[in-house]
Amino acid sequence: MTPTAAVYLDNAATTRLDAEVLDAMLPLMTEQFGNPSSIHSHGRMVRTAIEKARKTVASLLNTSPAEIFFTSGGTEADNTAIRSSIETYGLTHAITSPLEHHAVLHTLQHLEQQGVIQLSLVNIDARGHIDLTHLEELLRQSPRTLVSLMHGNNEIGNLLNLNRVGEICRAYKAIFHSDTVQTMGHFRHDLQQLPVDFIVGAGHKFHGPKGVGFLYVNAERVKIHPFLYGGAQERNMRGGTENVYGIVGLAKALEIAYRDMDAHRNHITSLKRRMIERLYGKMPDVRFNGDSGDVDNSLYTVLNVSLPASDISDMLLFSLDIARISASGGSACSSGSNVGSHVLAALPELDADRGYVRFSFGKYNTAEEIDYAVDTLVGLYQKELVK
Numbered sequence: 387m388t389p390t391a392a393v394y395l396d397n398a399a400t401t402r403l404d405a406e407v408l409d410a411m412l413p414l415m416t417e418q419f420g421n422p423s424s425i426h427s428h429g430r431m432v433r434t435a436i437e438k439a440r441k442t443v444a445s446l447l448n449t450s451p452a453e454i455f456f457t458s459g460g461t462e463a464d465n466t467a468i469r470s471s472i473e474t475y476g477l478t479h480a481i482t483s484p485l486e487h488h489a490v491l492h493t494l495q496h497l498e499q500q501g502v503i504q505l506s507l508v509n510i511d512a513r514g515h516i517d518l519t520h521l522e523e524l525l526r527q528s529p530r531t532l533v534s535l536m537h538g539n540n541e542i543g544n545l546l547n548l549n550r551v552g553e554i555c556r557a558y559k560a561i562f563h564s565d566t567v568q569t570m571g572h573f574r575h576d577l578q579q580l581p582v583d584f585i586v587g588a589g590h591k592f593h594g595p596k597g598v599g600f601l602y603v604n605a606e607r608v609k610i611h612p613f614l615y616g617g618a619q620e621r622n623m624r625g626g627t628e629n630v631y632g633i634v635g636l637a638k639a640l641e642i643a644y645r646d647m648d649a650h651r652n653h654i655t656s657l658k659r660r661m662i663e664r665l666y667g668k669m670p671d672v673r674f675n676g677d678s679g680d681v682d683n684s685l686y687t688v689l690n691v692s693l694p695a696s697d698i699s700d701m702l703l704f705s706l707d708i709a710r711i712s713a714s715g716g717s718a719c720s721s722g723s724n725v726g727s728h729v730l731a732a733l734p735e736l737d738a739d740r741g742y743v744r745f746s747f748g749k750y751n752t753a754e755e756i757d758y759a760v761d762t763l764v765g766l767y768q769k770e771l772v773k
């Protein structure tokens with residue numbers, strides 16, 4: 387059955403705002419309009435809303451409000467952790483992986499080009515697993531290092547064992563930043579237990595607003611200079627009048643995400659399982675990149691589908707779009723292509739002739755939408771075979 391509305395299966399890119407979140411944000415867009423830095427009652431009311439939001443985020447993550455800094459999103463939070471820790475501690479070496487989001491990879495590559503740091507890429511295997519023995523070798527060779535490795539990969543769904551990597555980093559006295567943008571609001575992070583120095587979140591990945599995020603800084607272990615200089619906002623750590631409604635919306639969205647996490651996880655996992663089973667049933671040559679096909683050991687929101695080599699490989703996203711299905715992916719960085727994925731291209735043994743689509747699921751998706759996406763995809767390939 388064809389769904390009446392267009393089908394959105396790109397929840398790793400962004401998610402629909404939750405109506406409860408909008409309700410929480412509206413007063414800050416209307417009657418509560420004061421500048422939170424003003425000392426009069428209009429300002430104080432808004433300051434109170436920001437501090438309440440900070441407390442909410444901190445308590446969900448089991449940490450102190452003093453360790454949460456609001457930013458303009460995941461990119462700024464990643465940049466702050468990376469650039470400010472390198473500058474503050476005079477670090478000369480960083481380790482990351484070729485599978486990181488550009489918010490991390492391009493930031494570190496820029497610092498390398500500027501001669502600020504030497505950058506090492508940790509080895510990965512064919513499924514994109516980080517080689518922890520190699521990580522230790524790199525750390526052994528170079529003290530004063532920043533390690534930046536993401537928790538959940540936005541394209542292939544691989545999950546990193548944060549405890550294990552954090553312990554390795556501590557053993558070698560390295561600073562550990564993890565880009566947790568894709569797991570925030572989908573997995574629980576207990577910062578009393580996690581051996582990390584920085585993690586981050588972006589509101590729009592868990593049904594909050596766009597353009598707002600946060601950085602957690604482990605105050606016992608690291609003290610960094612600001613990344614953005616200006617006014618005294620965010621306790622002198624991030625100048626600029628706060629995105630007040632964004633901050634309030636982010637906190638509300640995280641609260642809802644934690645409140646409903648188990649139910650949403652079950653629902654989304656069942657959708658992912660359904661897509662895998664149906665695809666296998668109808669296209670025996672289908673495969674899944676990274677760990678994304680391993681439902682219990684990957685980001686449950688992401689499925690990276692690898693389809694048989696065909697003339698339509700390059701047109702997959704376009705054809706899905708025509709069928710009113712929004713997904714993402716692209717070819718494996720073939721030269722001249724501007725839609726290539728650096729993550730897929732970095733995977734050793736990837737077959738560049740196959741077609742790749744990333745479907746990413748959210749709480750508003752339905753089984754009917756999954757069936758429609760599978761039937762559409764299978765139909766595209768059947769048409770191709772008939773030609």
Ligand SMILES: Cc1ncc(COP(=O)(O)O)c(C=O)c1O
Pocket residue numbers: 398399458459460461462464487489536538539540565567568588589597599
């Ligand atoms: C893993 C990861 N890191 C960082 C970001 C950047 O977040 P933002 O768009 O909020 O700056 C994204 C967004 O796609 C992401 O998926």
